[in-house]
Amino acid sequence: xxxxxxxxxxxxxxxxxxxxxxxxxxxxxxxxxxxxxxxx
Amino acid sequence: xxxxxxxxxxxxxxxxxxxxxxxxxxxxxxxxxxxxxxxxxxxxxxxxxxxxxxxxxxxxxxxxxxxxxxxxxxxxxxxxxxxxxxxxxxxxxxxxxxxxxxxxxxxxxxxxxxxxxxxxxxxxxxxxxxxxxxxxxxxxxxxxxxxxxxxxxxxxxxxxxxxxxxxxxxxxxxxxxxxxxxxxxxxxxxxxxxxxxxxxxxxxxxxxxxxxxxxxxxxxxxxxxxxx
Numbered sequence: 507x508x509x510x511x512x513x514x515x516x517x518x519x520x521x522x523x524x525x526x527x528x529x530x531x532x533x534x535x536x537x538x539x540x541x542x543x544x545x546x
Numbered sequence: 547x548x549x550x551x552x553x554x555x556x557x558x559x560x561x562x563x564x565x566x567x568x569x570x571x572x573x574x575x576x577x578x579x580x581x582x583x584x585x586x587x588x589x590x591x592x593x594x595x596x597x598x599x600x601x602x603x604x605x606x607x608x609x610x611x612x613x614x615x616x617x618x619x620x621x622x623x624x625x626x627x628x629x630x631x632x633x634x635x636x637x638x639x640x641x642x643x644x645x646x647x648x649x650x651x652x653x654x655x656x657x658x659x660x661x662x663x664x665x666x667x668x669x670x671x672x673x674x675x676x677x678x679x680x681x682x683x684x685x686x687x688x689x690x691x692x693x694x695x696x697x698x699x700x701x702x703x704x705x706x707x708x709x710x711x712x713x714x715x716x717x718x719x720x721x722x723x724x725x726x727x728x729x730x731x732x733x734x735x736x737x738x739x740x741x742x743x744x745x746x747x748x749x750x751x752x753x754x755x756x757x758x759x760x761x762x763x764x765x766x767x768x769x770x771x772x773x774x
Contacts, residue, residue: 509588538764
C-alpha cells in the first residue's frame with residue numbers, strides 16, 4: 507500500500523507539473539497575442 | 547495550426563499508451579529495498595523517471611547546440627530556441643529529481659542522499675537556474691544572447707559528467723543500461739513500456755519547446771517595439 511502511495515505520488519507530481527506548465531504557457535501566449543493585436 | 551493539433555493528439559495518445567504500459571502492461575518487477583525487503587509496484591516509477599531524465603539531458607543538449615549555432619551565426623532565433631529549451635529542461639529536471647526522490651525513499655530509506663549522481667544532477671540543475679537568472683538580468687538582446695550562449699555551453703559540460711557519474715564513482719544509483727554486447731539489462735516487456743514512455747516524453751518535450759519558442763518570439767517582437 508505504501509509503495510502505491512509513492513508510485514501515484516510520483517505520477518501526480520509529473521502530471522501536475524506538466525499541466526501547470528502548459529497552463530502557464532497557454533495563458534502567456536494569449537496575453538502576448540492580445541498585446542500584439544492591440545499594437546497593430 | 548492543423549499540424550500542431552495533430553502533434554498534440556499524437557502526444558496525448560502516446561501519453562495514454564505510456565500510462566497503460568507503465569501501470570498495466572509492464573510486469574511487476576522485484577526491486578531490492580532497505581534491510582533486505584523486496585519492492586514491487588514502486589519500481590514502475592522507472593518508466594517515467596528514466597524518460598524524464600532522458601528529456602532533461604536531451605533538452606539541455608539542444609540548448610547547447612543552439613547556443614553554439616548562435617555563436618557561429620549571431621542569429622537571434624537560435625538564442626530564443628536555446629532559452630526555450632533550457633526552460634523546458636528545467637521543468638524536466640524538477641520532475642526527474644522529484645520522481646527520483648519519491649523512488650529513493652522506499653528503495654534507499656531516504657528522499658535524498660549526497661550520492662554522485664544526485665549531487666551532479668543538482669549541480670546541473672543549479673547551473674541552468676543560473677543561466678535563466680542571468681538572462682533575466684540582461685536587457686540588451688545581443689549581449690544577453692552572447693553571454694547566455696557562452697554560459698549555456700559551459701554549463702552543458704556537466705551533462706556528460708552527470709550521465710557517467712554512476713560509472714565513474716561508487717554510486718547507489720543503478721546503471722540502467724548495462725552494455726553486454728548488444729543487450730540491455732531490462733526484459734523485453736519492460737523495454738517496450740520504457741520505449742513507449744520515451745516516445746511520449748520526447749514528443750511532449752519538443753511540443754513544449756515549440757510553444758515556449760513562440761512566446762519568446764512574441765516577447766522579442768514586443769521588445770523591439772520598446773514595450774516591457
